[in-house]
Amino acid sequence: MRGKKCWKRVTAVLMAFMMLVGLVMTNGITSEAYWYNSEGERYPNVGYRTHVQSKGWERKLTLNGRTSGTVGAGKRLEAIQIIVEPGYGVGVEYRTHIQSKGWEKTWKKDGETSGTSGEAKRLEAIQIRLTGTNKNKYDIYYRVQAQTYGWLGWVKNGAYAGTAGQAKRLEAIQIIIMPKTDYPTDYEGFDGTIGGGFVDMGKNPTTNGSGAVSYMTHVQSYGNQKWVSDGSISGTSGEGKRLEAISIKVNNAQLNNISGGIAYTTHVQTYGWSQGWKYNGAASGTRGEGKRLEAIRIQLTGQLAQYYDVYYRVHAQTYGWLGWAKNGSIAGTSGLAKRLEAIQIVIIPKGEHAPNPLPAAPGAAAYVH
Incomplete structure (x- = not known):
């Protein structure tokens, strides 16, 4: 297991380390502090600020994993600017998914504005990735506070963060640059979980099911839905439609090329658990019989089970x-x-840690019998 490193929040860093010299953005936003790990390694600052509903642009740049936006105020993010401290051979580019407009067609970079101002349009999702000759030396992690869901998990290097197809606003964001092999949760002062940072809907996904874990359900009257990944929703909500079958697979390339797979079994109306375990994309359940799934068990196999946990939850009638x-x-x-x-x-x-419990009640049971 990785040793915990000492993370200094910006208030502490301001007292302990040098101020950056000069401006790092042409529009006058300045970076404020260096940050180090306990071994004295120096990492590039990332700074960002957001345009918040009814508040406008934040006056100061937020640094290195602190929260930009609001929490608990019900205010949408409308735009964002992101900058990386120069001198490390890395830059940053990013794009947002905007209410009624969808994904921006071009990526913004190095302090440019992504989103809108004066149009009352919410941001719903974001992608952020590093550029430059040294981009492969670091990971850029980010997570968002999304309406209804609260803080989603940390994702990195261009992965989607937020929601799709649900008309949910982004309310806050945290961003940090880390050396390879580190996670934000290695550092004191950070919470949350790694992964599960994007909640898509299987009926019309914006992803192609190429995440660490991907899954597809067969839904009453709709048939097979499209593949979704990594915490996105497969099935329906509020339509009274039963799940009838499911297929699940892992992408080992997204899991540090560790060997292993995934196994799962479903409890089917009238049949119970009689189908046994299915593996690596095979269908569990029924099609064309009008039988509902009532429960499911999922587990990793091989070496994957030694290094990862698989979490899952269901929406039950x-x-x-x-x-x-x-x-x-x-x-x-x-x-x-x-x-x-x-x-x-x-x-x-x-x-x-386990993923955020929202929208379920904190402490809600996974199994009711």
């Missing part, structure tokens, strides 16, 4: 979103004749 289950425990219901309507699945490094 009457109960809504249940709590997160993990590593082969049961999610869903039994003996109640309740259909599963949707599912989320995410793979997280061993020892990391």
Whole structure:
């Protein structure tokens, strides 16, 4: 396991380290501080500021994982600017998904504005990635506070963060540059989880199911949905449609090329658990029989099980979103004749926290019987 490193919040860094010299953005936004790890390694600052509903542009640049935007105020982010401290051979580019406009066609870079101002349009998702000759020396991590869901998980290097197809606003963001092999949660003062930073809808996904874990459900009257990944929603909500089958697969290239796979079994109306375990993309459940899924178990196999946990939760008839289950425990219901309507699945490094419970109640059970 990686040793915990000493993370200094910006207030402490301001007292302990040099001020940056000069401007790092042509529009007058300045970077404020250096930051180091406990071994004295110097990492490039990343600075960012957001345009917030009814407040306008934040006056100061936010640095290195601190929160830009608002939490608990119900205010949408409308635009963002991001800059990386010069001198490290890295820059940054980013684009946002804007209400009624979709994804920006061109990436903004190095302090340019992504989003809108004066149009009352919410940001719904964002991608951020490093550029420059030394971009492969670092990872850029980011996570967002999304309406209804709260803080989503940390993602990195151009992955989607936020939501799609649900008309949910971004409310806040945190961004940090890290050396390869480190996670934000290695550092004191950070919480959250790694992965599960984007919640898509399987009926019309903006991703192609190429994440660390991807899954596809067969839904009553709709048939097979499209593949989604890494905490996105497969199924429906509020439509009263049962899940009838599911297929799940992992992408080992997204999991440090560690060997192993994924196994899963479903509790099917009238059949129970009789189908046994399915593996690596095979369908579990039924098609064309009108049978509902009522519960599911999922576990990793091979070396993957030594390094990662698989978390999953279901949206169950009457109960809504249940709590997160993990590593082969049961999610869903039994003996109640309740259909599963949707599912989320995410793979997280061993020892990391469970995903955010929202929109389920904190502490909600994963299994009702």
